[in-house]
Amino acid sequence: MKSAFVWVALVLVLAALAAAPFFMQAYGLGLLIGLMGYVTLASAWALFSGRTGYISLATVAFFGIGAYMVAAFNEVLPYPLVLVVAALAGLALALVVGLSTLRLAGVYFVIFTFGLAELVRQLVTWYEINVTGTLGRYIFMSLGPEHIYWQLLALAAATLFITWRIDRSRLGLALRVIADDEVVAAHLGINLARTKLALFALSSVIITLVGAVQAPRWTYIEPAIAFNPTVSFLTLVMALLGGASRLWGPVLGAVPLFLLFEWLSANFPNHYSILLGLLFIAIVFAVPKGIVALVETRFRTNERAFRPVAMEAEGKP
Amino acid sequence: MSATLLTLSSLSKRFGGLVAVNEVSFQVAAGEIVGLLGPNGSGKTTVLNMISGSLRPTAGSIDLAGARLSGLAAHRIAALGVARTFQLVRILPSLTVGENVLAALAFRSKPLWGREARDRADALLEEVGLAGRGEERAADLTYIDQKRMELARALGAEPRLLLLDEWLAGLNPAELRLGINLIAALREKGMTILLVEHVMEAVRALCGRAVVMNAGVRIAEGATADVLADAEVVRAYLGGADD
Amino acid sequence: MLVTTIINGLVLGGTYALVAMGLTIQYGIARIMNLAYGETIIAAAFLAFVLNGALGIAPLPSLLIAAPAGFALSYVIYGLMLRPLVRRSGGGAGLEVNSILATFGLLFVIQGIMLVLFGGDYISYSYMNFGVDVLGASVAANRLLALVLAVVLGGGLYLLLTRTLWGTALRAVAVAPQSAPLVGIDANRAARFAFALGGALATCGGVVISMYQTFTASSGVIFTMKALIVVILGGVGNLAGALSAGLLLGLVETLVATYVSPGLTLAAVYHIFLGVLLWRPSGLFGKARR
Numbered sequence: 001m002k003s004a005f006v007w008v009a010l011v012l013v014l015a016a017l018a019a020a021p022f023f024m025q026a027y028g029l030g031l032l033i034g035l036m037g038y039v040t041l042a043s044a045w046a047l048f049s050g051r052t053g054y055i056s057l058a059t060v061a062f063f064g065i066g067a068y069m070v071a072a073f074n075e076v077l078p079y080p081l082v083l084v085v086a087a088l089a090g091l092a093l094a095l096v097v098g099l100s101t102l103r104l105a106g107v108y109f110v111i112f113t114f115g116l117a118e119l120v121r122q123l124v125t126w127y128e129i130n131v132t133g134t135l136g137r138y139i140f141m142s143l144g145p146e147h148i149y150w151q152l153l154a155l156a157a158a159t160l161f162i163t164w165r166i167d168r169s170r171l172g173l174a175l176r177v178i179a180d181d182e183v184v185a186a187h188l189g190i191n192l193a194r195t196k197l198a199l200f201a202l203s204s205v206i207i208t209l210v211g212a213v214q215a216p217r218w219t220y221i222e223p224a225i226a227f228n229p230t231v232s233f234l235t236l237v238m239a240l241l242g243g244a245s246r247l248w249g250p251v252l253g254a255v256p257l258f259l260l261f262e263w264l265s266a267n268f269p270n271h272y273s274i275l276l277g278l279l280f281i282a283i284v285f286a287v288p289k290g291i292v293a294l295v296e297t298r299f300r301t302n303e304r305a306f307r308p309v310a311m312e313a314e315g316k317p
Numbered sequence: 318m319s320a321t322l323l324t325l326s327s328l329s330k331r332f333g334g335l336v337a338v339n340e341v342s343f344q345v346a347a348g349e350i351v352g353l354l355g356p357n358g359s360g361k362t363t364v365l366n367m368i369s370g371s372l373r374p375t376a377g378s379i380d381l382a383g384a385r386l387s388g389l390a391a392h393r394i395a396a397l398g399v400a401r402t403f404q405l406v407r408i409l410p411s412l413t414v415g416e417n418v419l420a421a422l423a424f425r426s427k428p429l430w431g432r433e434a435r436d437r438a439d440a441l442l443e444e445v446g447l448a449g450r451g452e453e454r455a456a457d458l459t460y461i462d463q464k465r466m467e468l469a470r471a472l473g474a475e476p477r478l479l480l481l482d483e484w485l486a487g488l489n490p491a492e493l494r495l496g497i498n499l500i501a502a503l504r505e506k507g508m509t510i511l512l513v514e515h516v517m518e519a520v521r522a523l524c525g526r527a528v529v530m531n532a533g534v535r536i537a538e539g540a541t542a543d544v545l546a547d548a549e550v551v552r553a554y555l556g557g558a559d560d
Numbered sequence: 561m562l563v564t565t566i567i568n569g570l571v572l573g574g575t576y577a578l579v580a581m582g583l584t585i586q587y588g589i590a591r592i593m594n595l596a597y598g599e600t601i602i603a604a605a606f607l608a609f610v611l612n613g614a615l616g617i618a619p620l621p622s623l624l625i626a627a628p629a630g631f632a633l634s635y636v637i638y639g640l641m642l643r644p645l646v647r648r649s650g651g652g653a654g655l656e657v658n659s660i661l662a663t664f665g666l667l668f669v670i671q672g673i674m675l676v677l678f679g680g681d682y683i684s685y686s687y688m689n690f691g692v693d694v695l696g697a698s699v700a701a702n703r704l705l706a707l708v709l710a711v712v713l714g715g716g717l718y719l720l721l722t723r724t725l726w727g728t729a730l731r732a733v734a735v736a737p738q739s740a741p742l743v744g745i746d747a748n749r750a751a752r753f754a755f756a757l758g759g760a761l762a763t764c765g766g767v768v769i770s771m772y773q774t775f776t777a778s779s780g781v782i783f784t785m786k787a788l789i790v791v792i793l794g795g796v797g798n799l800a801g802a803l804s805a806g807l808l809l810g811l812v813e814t815l816v817a818t819y820v821s822p823g824l825t826l827a828a829v830y831h832i833f834l835g836v837l838l839w840r841p842s843g844l845f846g847k848a849r850r
Contacts, residue, residue: 100838123827126824130821188421189424229781233668236664270675273668273669274673275672280661280664280668285662
């Protein structure tokens with residue numbers, strides 16, 4: 001009975017959100033698009049990082065690739081196919097990153113993702129200068145802002161639904177076991193690398209799609225715009241503040257922080273990133289449990305995975 | 318004697334310059350309980366870790382009923398039917414007691430999930446003496462109950478070979494009695510068990526055969542009573558690790 | 561051509577080695593994964609730029625300002641920001657996550673301050689910009705000076721850490737932080753000192769870099785990245801490893817920039833990183849952990 005009520009309420013909220021563009025001015029809709037984008041980004045980020053403890057600093061690498069794929073293919077392919085191409089590009093990058101780092105301790109993954117956006121930005125820049133000969137691209141598409149909004153809303157709803165399903169599935173249990181103790185997880189028959197890789201790929205594809213769907217908003221795009229590191233940073237802050245291991249956590253973090261960031265960037269454009277940084281440090285200090293409760297356990301197990309089990313036994317050197 | 322289940326051939330493990338296990342060979346037949354004995358630091362747990370896949374052997378091989386285990390990752394070995402408990406009990410602290418067992422059911426080679434899995438988990442908890450406690454947080458259990466839960470988790474995998482690493486250590490006499498009975502009951506069901514144990518009372522009561530290691534080398538193997546009377550074994554234990 | 565390239569590679573590699581030594585000290589001894597490390601480097605580069613332009617102090621003497629400033633700033637940052645995190649984690653593993661997150665925030669703060677002060681343009685100044693003949697190739701004097709400085713500073717630090725009692729104490733903390741108090745070493749003080757020392761190396765590196773490279777307020781990330789890769793390549797906490805790995809990275813990067821494309825240097829760096837991760841995660845010069 002209770003769950004039926006929750007479902008009805010969710011459908012009503014979704015319907016109300018879907019109807020929002022009919023009652024809004026351009027500015028309000030623009031705000032809503034940005035908000036929905038970050039809700040999806042933070043939720044998708046948390047789907048992997050919040051559940052495995054591998055902190056990804058590369059959100060914008062995937063986001064930017066999605067945007068760039070749209071810029072590159074919007075005039076040669078029909079729109080749905082453009083999205084497919086973007087998703088595949090994000091998937092390919094996720095597999096490269098995941099296969100090379102997810103078998104190792106979390107810190108290698110953090111380091112790898114830390115420079116990844118910069119690497120992709122340089123590669124795209126290099127390609128554009130040396131192969132296509134121009135740096136910027138224009139995106140002329142007849143998609144109105146309300147269509148972009150609806151796509152993002154659908155993507156956000158899908159992300160939350162997928163997360164909800166995963167949390168209740170065997171995969172969800174596997175993730176919780178891995179977060180608690182990787183050694184036990186492996187001894188129960190869980191394939192650690194494949195589980196993490198699958199989740200990372202899923203999360204990355206969603207993030208790529210957010211970038212792809214939002215791309216037409218820019219009309220002009222160049223690497224410095226598409227690969228703006230602030231996107232990675234904001235996503236991380238929102239998800240962590242809200243609680244990255246819970247279904248609704250990232251949403252709860254994204255809504256107030258997005259509005260705050262909008263206000264900050266409108267009123268303090270020059271000091272924006274200083275304020276962001278200070279705010280983030282404050283969050284790390286003020287809500288440590290909200291931030292690390294889950295992530296922490298992961299790194300502990302990770303360290304254990306580094307040292308073989310034998311070390312705790314029999315007084316080995 | 319019944320068919321050989323586990324075969325270790327010239328198994329060795331080196332940590333840098335230290336040879337923890339040196340050319341150890343022995344076999345375990347299906348349905349028997351074998352004790353792996355030896356003083357601290359003799360390499361017993363390292364052998365167990367190599368069987369379960371926590372460690373990769375430096376040399377030698379491990380086979381389980383014709384399948385080569387050595388070199389496989391731990392999750393592959395688990396899928397082939399090896400389950401274990403850990404010397405320092407390893408619970409999944411953020412999960413409930415029931416979920417700890419459920420985790421074993423959900424990821425074994427013939428997985429169980431949903432209603433069926435919950436029933437099976439409840440039955441396993443009952444079997445180890447934790448009936449009706451599935452909803453409690455694993456971290457809140459007492460040490461002995463955590464050990465029980467760990468055993469239920471290992472049994473949940475329906476292993477062909479169960480590895481117990483000092484599962485009876487740290488129990489008081491009454492608990493020890495219960496523990497021995499629990500393992501004896503598993504033997505009645507035909508479970509094959511390799512156990513590392515210092516509690517000689519348990520070894521005498523449970524193990525038909527024993528393998529003794531010292532300084533990484535196998536120094537004796539045979540019927541438990543004979544092995545424990547062996548002069549070299551007594552010398553290895555000099556100072557009375559026989560607690 | 562090749563000789564020039566190799567010398568330029570050694571110059572760049574020397575700088576990387578110098579900078580990575582600071583990071584490997586911070587991570588190896590203080591256990592802080594400092595993602596704002598590159599911002600410290602760039603801040604020092606700006607300092608040298610300002611001192612050179614506005615006050616007429618040449619980069620070489622400005623090292624005498626930059627190094628203590630880097631030391632003091634890092635000392636304060638450790639005390640204010642990181643020490644509470646260390647205390648909270650109680651030596652546990654939460655520290656790694658916390659320090660990554662906190663210094664990631666710090667990165668944006670320092671970068672933001674530099675953007676406000678200097679804007680986002682590429683900056684450079686001219687210092688000892690004349691050619692010197694080395695083995696028949698012409699090499700800019702400022703680059704040779706950079707190499708000499710890297711050797712002197714890096715070598716000095718190496719001797720300090722390996723040949724003095726005080727250095728041995730620091731390295732002891734790196735190996736066994738729990739046991740250090742048993743032999744009378746204050747691990748907390750050692751960690752703070754190590755973090756500050758790493759900061760001083762970063763600022764020295766920044767001044768050296770500013771002598772021969774252009775930079776922007778947002779270049780820090782790349783330097784952090786390269787320093788991290790050098791540290792992993794050399795093995796965490798391993799000074800000699802950082803030296804060799806830094807030189808290797810500088811050579812590879814310069815060769816790629818000269819013979820392939822300057823736009824692909826980071827890609828080359830990542831290739832090396834990938835290779836190491838797949839082949840020897842404990843580092844080329846690190847001891848295998850298993």
